[in-house]
Amino acid sequence: AGATEPAEPARDATDDRRVAIIGVSLRFPGADSTDQFWANLRDGADNVRRLTPEELTRAGLTAEQRDAPDLVPVGGTLDGVTEFDARFFGLSPHEAGLTDPAHRLFLECCHQALEEGGYEDAGAETRTGVFAGSGMNLYGHQRPSGATGQPISADAPAGADPALGLQTAIAREPDFLATRVAYRLGLTGPAIGVQTACSTSLVAVHLATRALLTGEVDMALAGAAAVHFPQETGYRSHPGSILSPTGVCRAFDAEADGTVGGNGVAVVLLKRLDRALADGDTVHAVILGSAVNNDGARKIGFTAPGVAGQADVIRQALRDADVPAGTISYVEAHGTGTPLGDPVELEALARVLGEGERTAGACAVGSVKPGIGHLDSCAGMAGLLKTVLMLRHRTLVPTLHLNRPNPELALSNSALTLVSRLGPWSVPDGTPRRAGVSAFGVGGTNAHVVLEEAPPAATAVDEDEDGNARLPVLVPVSARDDDTLAELTARLGERLLRRPELAPADVATTLALGRRRRPARTTVVGGTAEELAQALAASAGERTDPPRPLGPLAFAFPGQGTARPGMARGLYAGSAAARRTLERCAEV
Structure with missing residues (x-):
């Protein structure tokens, strides 16, 4: 501590280990698109809502359960979770009815991410991997099957159809989340399930980047799905629980008393940055590096967070990114709003990002959970996409319900500061905006990803070098x-x-x-x-x-008395195919 950080080393262009995010799809409380999600973040919208008695009844709660004093009827819910175009994906109505809604939504989001990246029709020769995880499955235990009308259970009664039992397991168990996507979308890279509780989606991103950098895949889908069906049940809170008895997540606030639940599905499409730029892909943000570790036994209990493990994973991610800690100007924290978790996380961040000679408040810290809830296995993806959007818009958005910082966070004279209002993401001239994103799973699997804003995109040219308008x-x-x-x-x-x-x-x-x-x-x-x-x-x-199938293309210039010098200049400048043909004609 106190030592001056070394200058950032020049990056070797022949060993570019950066990964581009080229496609995004999400379903979060209050948002089914990145545009809507950004509007909600920018406007400070709170999409954790209070559930009505009618919704609780439809979700299956009895009058006694609804009136229980420890029931907290709130949650971050998704719209349209039962809607699914089975025919589009080649599923029968029976199979679609058996399939967990979280798995159906994840399949849709994977398809949309490929579309958004421009690679829906990449073909089997492009090795696209799938790295995915899902939350705890409640679908089979909470609803009847649309095909049989009988409850779906892991323990089938005697005489039950074993084929139906196998089909049901395939339709709802997390083992088949990634492989179903690979099969339905024709993807030939590895399809791997990831399960590390709350850090699942960020661990999936880490594994996907490794597969890209080792050349195992050409592209990779990474994400998670957490839809607790039915959604409108609320939760029961008791002393010592991580769940808020007031139904409000107040990350980093003095009144923080726990987190609240939410549902979400999100996917990113990844590709090596050098190849993405060469192929003209839209780059939303750049992954500079990442790391995953576990607390081991260095904490007070299995479900407790650990300072040492969290600090270590952040240091490892920075080493992997090959950037100094002092260049990180924002961190999207796990930020659950629990009395133990927030102070532990801020201490770990201060140990790493507060090292060296940094100005007080140089690194902003925020959390997305107060606005949408804790999305379980998809929590890290929510933080990642929030940060990607802030990088794109060069704007820091506030952490909701942050009125008075928790005095246990020890922020005075710290390099860390909490984001409580909307404002520009300012950095010194010539310095790229860089951020860290954390996700910590129950059981101690920690993940951290280092992001950088996308390089400047090539400007679209509407005129050729002579000022002629491009062709329609x-x-x-x-x-x-x-x-x-x-x-x-x-x-x-x-x-x-x-x-x-x-x-x-x-x-x-x-x-x-x-x-x-x-x-x-x-x-x-x-x-x-x-x-x-x-x-x-x-x-x-x-x-x-x-x-009908087309034959070879031919370009015809019929004349009709309108020929003039330079008449094909616009076509020549605007069409590579026409340019090659005209140059070949000139050679002949």
């Missing part, structure tokens, strides 16, 4: 049927109106090469995002017949 582009859209196509074109048009800066050529490339071609199809033409949106609105889901 042809954008294909396809869906399973006409109704879905109409919905898809409407949503795409709305997206383009919200993002007028999107380059039409990028939109066309993603939709033509990053999506599967489905039977109901339409095409639109436009030179700007707004023009494409207008064309989509006009198409209103018009159906075009599936095209």
Whole structure:
């Protein structure tokens, strides 16, 4: 302590161990998209809600259970958990009915993450891995099977159909979460289940990055699903429990009395940064390094947190990232709001990030849990995606319900400061924004990931070197049927109106090469995002017949008395295929 940190070493371009986040999908309380999640974070929305007596009754609670003095009827719930397009994923209604809703939502999120990254149709030759975990399964024990009307139980009665028992186990046990995704989406990389309690999703990210860096996979999906079905049950709190008796998670606050439960599903699509940049992928953020360890016996009990283990995993992650601790300007903490957990975590952070000569308050600390609840196995992913969005928007969002810092946190003259209000994420000129994300599981498996903001994206060029406007582009859209196509074109048009800066050529490339071609199809033409949106609105889901296989392309210039020098200059500048053809003609 007190020693000056060495200058940051130059990174060897031939051994780039950075990993890019190129696709994201989430279902959190109050949000089913990154745009909505960011709006909730920015606006300080509290999506942990109080459950009504009617909801508790529908969830199966008796009058006695509803009126129990220790029942806390709150939770972070998801909308539409029973909705699922089984036919889209090739499941029968019977199989879909048996399958845990958490597994169904995870399958949907994996598909959406591939779509968002532009790799839904990457093909079996691209080795895409799946690293995933799920929360405690309650689905089979809490609801009847839609196929048989009989309760699903791990202990089948005598004479029960053994095939149905096996099918039921496959449909709901965590062993099959990752492999179901690989099968249904045609992914040929390793599909591995991860179970480390609250740190599951961040451990999955760590394992996925290792598989990328060793060359075992070309891309990787990593995430977790935690949906406690039915959701609207609340919880019972008792003295000494980690669950808040007041039903409010107040991370780092003097009135903190525990955490609250929540449900969530989230997935990231990962790829080595050098390959992502070479392939023109959208990079949301960069993973510089990560680490996983366990407390061992260095703590007071199996479920207790440990300072030494947490500090060690942060140091290991920084070494893996090859960056000094002094360059970390934000940490998304585990931040459960428990009287023991918060002080232990802040002490561990201070031991590592407070080392060296750092200005008081140089590193901000926050927690997402007060706004959405503790998402169990998906908790680390919630913190990761919150941090990715803050890096993208260069903004720090407040930790909810933080009114008066807990005096046991010892923050005076510390390098750590708590984020209690919305504000810019400021760093010295020339210094990239860097952050740490922590997740600590019951039982002692700790995980920490070091993030950095994405490198500047290439600016879309709307004109060629002579100032000529780029040519309009042809954008294909396809869906399973006409109704879905109409919905898809409407949503795409709305997206383009919200993002007028999107380059039409990028939109066309993603939709033509990053999506599967489905039977109901339409095409639109436009030179700007707004023009494409207008064309989509006009198409209103018009159906075009599936095209016949095309032969070799030919470019024809018929003349008709309009030929002039330079007439193909725009086509030459805007189309690589046309450029190659014209250059070949010139050679001939």
